[in-house]
Amino acid sequence: METIQIRLTANNAEDLIMRITAELHKRGFSIKTLFFESLTADMASIGVTVVGESSKQAQILRQLSRLYDIQSADLIAC
Amino acid sequence: MLLTGSEIVLEVLAEQQTTTVFGYPGGNVLSLYDKLRENKKGIRHILTAHEQGAVHAADGYSRAGKGIGVVVATSGPGATNIVTGLATAYADSIPLVAITGSVPTTSVGTDSFQEIDTASLTLAVTKYSFFVKDIKKLAQTMRNAFRIAQSGRPGPVLVDIPHDIQKAVCSFEPAEKVKPEEAEQVEAEQIQQAAALFNQAKRPMIYCGGGVIRSKTAHLVRKLVEKSGAYVAFSMMGISAMELEHSKNLGMAGMYGKMAANQAIAKADVLLAIGTRFSDRGTGNREAFARNAKIIHMDVDEAELGKVIPADIELTGDMKGALEALILLVEEKTIPQWEEEIKTIQTTFAEEEKEGFTPKRILEALRQMTEDTVPVSTDVGQHQMWTSKYYSFRTPGAHLTSGGFGTMGYGMGAAIGASVATKGQSLLVTGDGSFTMNMQEVTTAVRNQIPVTVLVLNNGGLGMIRQLQDCFCDGRRFSTELQFTTDFAALARAMGADGYQVSDMETFEEVYKKTRANQGPTVIDCRIAEKQHALPMIPPNGAVEDRIEEKDIPTSC
16 A cells, blocks of 8 residues: 555536545545645646555546546656 | 426437436426426336336436437435446446436435435446536536536436426526537557557457447447457457357357357457456456457547556547558458367367257247347346357347346346337346346336336246355355246236246247237246256356366255
8 A cells, every 4th residue: 555646637616526535435545635726717726645556556547537527637646 | 598497407308309218206306297297398208117127227228229318216215226227327338317306405404305415326326426506507417417428438427406496497598419529539550559469460369348339339340350360259248249150259258258258368369359348257367368468458438448457559549430440450361270279169168059948049049039139138147148148149239238237127127228219129038036126117118018028037046146156155055046936927917918937948939929019018937947057157256277167066056
């Protein structure tokens, strides 16, 4: 298990955080911290620190990227 | 124009060319049902016996037809009753739109009667779940639901609408039918790399999943197979892409698949996987799967690439464009040595033909007596495996089954939806356990004169789990014996359907032919022997060499 930091850029949609946290939970990651900032009325930036299998890093980025409101998902540090 | 929320819902459904919705009324969809009753938009509502039947019918409608299935349910238990159906559709990438009523916005959060947070509850089993709090956003939300459901990798979308929003009034502007977002084209360089690798192969295999059906590319897979010298195997979700009789089709691979298909995948030096998520039921032991092969993985969903089986070349994007380009680059050839190897494999793993009233003989006879385009639904269990292995599909998409989620009780609703979508007969092949779960939907088919023919392959028990108890619990059976206590033919007649019980091939064929023209449902209870297993099988996380055959099962069975 490793700690991974991910940065997301997303449409600032209702229930966005719920969708992100549910996806992380579904894929076996535990959330340690979560930071949310509205960039504009339509866009948001989210920083999330999670604990999970390091072998699944690339996969979780792809899983988050396919969420409908996510514009980009990047690994910041692990 | 000024419309109520319920009228807006129906306007958008009509805009999307929805002609049928499946559902069950309740207190928090009362306004919507009142507008459905008025039928100003010509939308037919089919009342099911249970919300689960409605959501499976919407799923079957999507799978069998060209439209998107729509299900309507009320709040609370109505919503929870559709969750299994949403999960079923989600696992198999089936587009559908679910509309649920919710308690009025003023009651949200007060734990009022039949209140549940449906949007949260369905997050994990939908592509998107909306909770509409503002009537001004209702029309666009409904349109977004249809767009999301069919864009990219399809899936179910839920729209939860509080009852006061259904009754509120708002201006409405008509719009065109929404179009799905187009998938990006696969990069030409990647396709060239894939073609180069595929052209070098001495033992090429193609492995296709449900993505081939959903993307309507079965004809392109056929072209590729016939041009390249490759053989093809399918996951359960892909088997309707090609008839079993095709000389290059090795049939369903995986846990309950044909061992020749599994062995060929194990021997292949290049495996081109198309539209598959490499389900564990298809791959078994990941390390052993296609152990000698370089893998090219093509899928519309990038998140599936590398999730289970690492690929040497990943192709993500529009499947149709990618396959068309690949076909142009693939060399036209035959590979005699590979053909010889496959012949040896097929001889080695040839299945013994048995006499009597066996599932294989029933399904082969059923196939002979049924038109190619008739949709065939199944439930989950041994009958599902037998259908996948022995029924030769000739129409892509004509096989409706819960492959990913494995939902017992799926079939009757799905068969109803498929019949409505195709405006003709549909078949359900089921087992006595699965049919018992949702057999009340026979009443739906009776009330609406829907011609579903149900074949219950009745072996007096939960055959698949009983088989697993025989294989992995040293024959200690528990809670899997149903003992032939239900007379399904009599039960069908009690619900207003036609019902028969048969126990030999001759009577079965006679009854089936006689009832083909029935306008409503028919149930044929086929009393087969308890001892018939879905074998050979590969144990979970096993490989082809770990297969279990009849001789390996304790004598207790």
